[in-house]
Amino acid sequence: MIRVALGAASTSTRRLKIIIAALFQRPSSSVGVIIVILFAFLSIFGPALAPYGPNEQIAADARQSPSIKHWFGTDQLGRDVFSRVILGAREVLSLAGLGTLVAVFFGSFIGMLSGYFGGFLDEVIMRLFDSLLALPAMLLALLLLGTLGPSPGGLLIVISVVYTPIVARVVRSVVLRTKTKAFVDAARLQGESLGNILFREIFPSTLPVLAVEASLRFSYAIFLVSSLGFLGVGVQPPSPDWGLMVKESRAFVTQMPWAMYFPAGAIAVVVIGVNLAADGLRKALQDD
């Protein structure tokens, strides 16, 4: 029994190594992974790295173009744009990441139950999700935020509600294929408990698909959070949220384009990075 467990563990670490190696084989996905690691690093160590505070206003330095002292220049209030971009990483990535985690958690849970039990429960859940998905994502997000009011908690709920149905559908489709396999029947005949069948037998087979889906959802969540920030219904001032920074500095774009283009560039780089990494992950798991 122990040997079996050890064997399983070592094959899964070997598989993980193969997948990571495959990720770095393609230039596009290694660029993506490096970008993701860099921004994860920034969002953890941002406060230690940023030369100024997010809302530290140096009136004498307002509206300065990029220089040695202020790498990305300063905005209309004399805040250091470089520091705000660095500190914004945590703001954006933690909201998007947490929202994605919640959606993945509920989505896989509901998708597993719905797919495994089927029947009436499945029908009701899927119809409800279909009608949620019949609302375009941004419309649903705005409707929810209009209701909940703009707050980080509201944004978290928005991301989870928008993405849970999508994750649930993907997981459900894998469960539908897996539950008819012989090893699941074997587990059932051995008298394994329902929890064991669901989480130890079936759940592992959803992991590759779930990993790809989660990384895609993460990139859309960043997209959504920053778009809502830009529209003024997401994270509120004076937060260094990138979308909000773009919105606030837009009026001054002809005088100080740096205050708008650096945060806009940060969004672009992160989203492209996550997309490239997700695409690489999909291909690596496909080859595996």
Place this chain on the structure above:
Amino acid sequence: MLRYVLRRLGFLVLTLILTSMIIFAMTQLLPGDTARVILGREAGEGALEALREELGLNDPLPLQYGNWLIHFFTGDWGVSFSTRSAILPLLMGRLRNSLMLTVVILFMSIPFAILLGLSAGLREGKLLDNLISVGSLSVVGLPEFVSGLVLIQIFAFGLGWFPANSSIRIGSSFLEALPMLILPALTATLVLLAYVARLTRAGVIEELKQPYVRTADLKGLPRRTVILKHVLRNALTPTITVIAISFGWMISGLIVVENVFNYPGLGRMLLFAIERRDLPLLQGVTMLTVVGFALANLAADLIYATLTPRIRLS
């Protein structure tokens, strides 16, 4: 075919009823007392209560929902709290503007996207394919407000070809509006282009592996004929579905694009309604958008079913 159409129509009605319930439930949760929003802060409790009674705000929720739905279908969409004008005619003007923008986007994106997808698919794994793939992956990820602002910088501030602000006069004709439509349309096109191109590429690669392509090659048909007459035609059927799926994406994108360019369409109106907490207006905009989205999906499904007969039977 008739049975298929009827079944799809049934689904449409069911989805619309469920979605309308979701919209109604959410707007009911909107904080704030509707009567107080209308009458203002100084209104006395008596006047508030009278108005609540008049608007039916004291009725049980299912009854309120039923009344709301009936009013919606009979064209009585109520009066906007913030502009004090009738909602239906207001929204029809905005709908027209949004549709004008959509038409320009479709004309700009679809032919070009198919061309890109076809060239990438025919050269799978080659340099051009990789360039198109990475390029489209990058563009897909860019939020519309980022690409829109870059386009404004280049084409409005830099070259001065198009205006940065697209706030057209209400009721202006398509040709009058066209110069102001180009930049917002281009912004939305970038995303759609990348998405449709990726899926056309996948379709072409899939079709090229089919035995009939080898048969056509071996019987000596020119490559051009094989590609254009056989491969492209079959590869395009999924593309039609993709275009339908991307309607939802397009609506999401349009909401942002209209706000970036200050274009007076439904998306701008939606944000306006949220900012003003204008409940009936918010309900009207969302319902109109959802109905439009559902009809577009239905149309795409029917076109798809006409092109591929086996779908109807399954």
